[in-house]
Amino acid sequence: MNKKNSLISVFFLLAPGFLFLISFTHIPAVKTLMNSFFSTGRGKRPSKFVGFDNYEVLWNDSTFWQVFSNNIIYACVVIPISILLSLAMALWVNSKIIGRPFLRFSYFLPTVLPLIAVGNIWLFFYAPGFGLIDQVASALGFASLNILGSQETALWGVMAVGIWKEAGFYMIFYLAGLQAISPDLKEAAMIEGANKWYIFWRITFPLLTPTTLFVSVNAVINSFRQIDHIVVMTQGGPDYSSTLLLYYIYEAAFMFWDTAYATTLSVVLILLLCIIAIGQFFVLDKKVHYQ
Amino acid sequence: MRVFLDLLSERLHTIGAWLLALIWVLPLLYAVWAAIHPIEYEANFDITAPLTTYNFINAWSQAPFARYLVNTVMMTSMIVICQFTLCTFVAFAFARFEFPFKNFLFALVLLQLLIMPDILIVENYKTIRFLGIMDTILAIGLPYMASGFGIFLLRQTFMSIPKELDDAAKIDGAGVLRIIWNVYIPLSVPTFVAYGLVSVSFHWNNFLWPLIITNSVETRPLTVGLSIFSMSEAGVEWATISAGTLMTTAPLFIAFLIFQRQFIASFMTAGIK
Numbered sequence: 001m002n003k004k005n006s007l008i009s010v011f012f013l014l015a016p017g018f019l020f021l022i023s024f025t026h027i028p029a030v031k032t033l034m035n036s037f038f039s040t041g042r043g044k045r046p047s048k049f050v051g052f053d054n055y056e057v058l059w060n061d062s063t064f065w066q067v068f069s070n071n072i073i074y075a076c077v078v079i080p081i082s083i084l085l086s087l088a089m090a091l092w093v094n095s096k097i098i099g100r101p102f103l104r105f106s107y108f109l110p111t112v113l114p115l116i117a118v119g120n121i122w123l124f125f126y127a128p129g130f131g132l133i134d135q136v137a138s139a140l141g142f143a144s145l146n147i148l149g150s151q152e153t154a155l156w157g158v159m160a161v162g163i164w165k166e167a168g169f170y171m172i173f174y175l176a177g178l179q180a181i182s183p184d185l186k187e188a189a190m191i192e193g194a195n196k197w198y199i200f201w202r203i204t205f206p207l208l209t210p211t212t213l214f215v216s217v218n219a220v221i222n223s224f225r226q227i228d229h230i231v232v233m234t235q236g237g238p239d240y241s242s243t244l245l246l247y248y249i250y251e252a253a254f255m256f257w258d259t260a261y262a263t264t265l266s267v268v269l270i271l272l273l274c275i276i277a278i279g280q281f282f283v284l285d286k287k288v289h290y291q
Numbered sequence: 292m293r294v295f296l297d298l299l300s301e302r303l304h305t306i307g308a309w310l311l312a313l314i315w316v317l318p319l320l321y322a323v324w325a326a327i328h329p330i331e332y333e334a335n336f337d338i339t340a341p342l343t344t345y346n347f348i349n350a351w352s353q354a355p356f357a358r359y360l361v362n363t364v365m366m367t368s369m370i371v372i373c374q375f376t377l378c379t380f381v382a383f384a385f386a387r388f389e390f391p392f393k394n395f396l397f398a399l400v401l402l403q404l405l406i407m408p409d410i411l412i413v414e415n416y417k418t419i420r421f422l423g424i425m426d427t428i429l430a431i432g433l434p435y436m437a438s439g440f441g442i443f444l445l446r447q448t449f450m451s452i453p454k455e456l457d458d459a460a461k462i463d464g465a466g467v468l469r470i471i472w473n474v475y476i477p478l479s480v481p482t483f484v485a486y487g488l489v490s491v492s493f494h495w496n497n498f499l500w501p502l503i504i505t506n507s508v509e510t511r512p513l514t515v516g517l518s519i520f521s522m523s524e525a526g527v528e529w530a531t532i533s534a535g536t537l538m539t540t541a542p543l544f545i546a547f548l549i550f551q552r553q554f555i556a557s558f559m560t561a562g563i564k
Binding site: 006007009010012013014016017018019020021022023024025026027028029031032035085088089092095097098099102103104105106107108109110111112113114115116117118120121122124125127132164168169172173175176196221224225227228231232246249250253254259262263266269270273274277 | 300304305307308309311312313315316317318319321322325376377378380381383384388390396399400402403404405406407408409410411412413414415416417418433434435436437439442467492495496498499502503513514517518521522529532533536539540543544547551554555558559
């Protein structure tokens with residue numbers, strides 16, 4: 001095949017896919033950045049260039065800072081706990097434990113259920129008075145709790161759902177990672193008299209580092225992307241105590257119709273994701289043990 | 292002593308694993324309990340409580356779930372078919388051709404793994420409004436048609452196929468499309484199955500974008516329908532909400548029960564690549 005022909009083929013292979021990719025990812029991303037320097041056009045007042053005004057509003061918006069710190073807390077709690085749990089799950093499911101099929105089934109179950117439906121069920125779980133958690137608490141002699149209804153606990157209630165939803169999904173990747181490790185390594189260590197704890201921390205865990213990198217990048221993205229449970233469980237309340245960044249964007253854009261502010265918030269979210277992803281890559285990549 | 296300690300640690304592991312598994316299924320069991328019993332028993336766990344189908348019938352009559360199901364099926368199949376087609380073409384170009392700016396273009400593809408359409412809701416909403424296709428099933432699907440994840444996954448698979456096979460096909464005079472169709476697709480079936488399952492469960496469960504873009508019974512998928520049903524001002528009972536929740540998740544849940552192994556294996560292949 002000559003070179004010109006092959007370039008024509010490449011063009012026709014790439015064009016349809018790239019048309020969609022560019023129109024719904026790259027152009028919107030660039031437009032988000034551009035529009036964050038314009039005001040929201042309302043009625044007869046068209047949007048106009050305002051420089052860094054939106055960013056100034058954002059800087060002085062105490063709600064934004066609360067939402068921002070909510071999301072950081074959310075990520076810092078949900079990511080490590082769900083990764084640790086998923087690793088434990090994978091080790092259990094990969095061992096000769098009784099009832100493996102049931103364990104695997106129940107750990108993975110939340111992954112196939114829609115977060116919105118899951119949120120409904122958990123809402124019922126948390127309901128003050130007759131919800132299961134409250135019933136157990138009152139049986140043990142604790143006072144009635146309104147987990148989602150109070151500012152101190154609402155975010156924690158939402159985080160529990162996030163962990164529950166994610167851990168089983170990450171388990172799959174650890175399971176794949178574990179199955180790729182040669183049993184010879186473990187046997188050799190056992191002959192040398194190493195105990196299980198030592199084998200895990202010195203052999204298994206280091207060999208799983210590529211999986212940990214992959215899972216943690218995914219976990220970061222998910223902790224900024226998943227807000228379905230918030231829509232159905234708390235609507236970000238009470239008083240923004242459980243609002244995450246994307247929910248705040250959604251609210252600004254589609255409840256208050258302040259698209260300029262929503263795009264400014266989106267820029268912050270995109271930048272945050274890029275910085276974390278790049279940082280993670282550089283920090284963890286140095287520690288990755290490639291086989 | 293060592294044997295005793297080993298046995299003890301094994302027992303503790305078993306107990307821990309089972310406890311976690313029980314916590315993990317508890318919410319679903321709770322929903323099942325509430326859905327199949329009369330409302331008086333929704334928080335009263337009495338084994339002898341009478342069973343009922345009332346909640347399911349009630350939920351079914353209060354919202355057009357059948358229509359929502361049709362919408363979800365149409366939307367999901369449209370997205371998966373388009374993703375398969377577009378991603379196969381792009382992945383094949385990256386796997387088998389050399390061309391200018393190849394690395395740059397591939398970086399653009401990978402960028403979508405980080406900046407997903409879910410985050411760009413504001414600008415994508417404007418695009419859909421500009422195209423004049425608000426509140427259509429097509430609009431729900433458009434931002435997801437070309438997926439960076441799918442392109443990456445298929446490219447990895449295509450690159451592992453020996454090149455001699457397409458050389459043989461070329462000698463027989465087959466064009467690019469014929470080679471893709473006759474050589475690459477048949478040899479990549481497991482990847483397509485894996486990607487298909489991952490994609491179906493993602494889009495079946497997707498909520499925020501469809502919520503923004505749809506506004507009528509004729510276009511709403513199950514997830515949006517369910518949220519409207521359960522958040523209605525009328526104050527729907529918990530038992531009815533549980534029944535509705537179970538009904539909307541049932542198709543995917545049953546598929547998962549039957550194809551559990553394939554599901555997990557698929558998510559695994561999709562993750563490793």
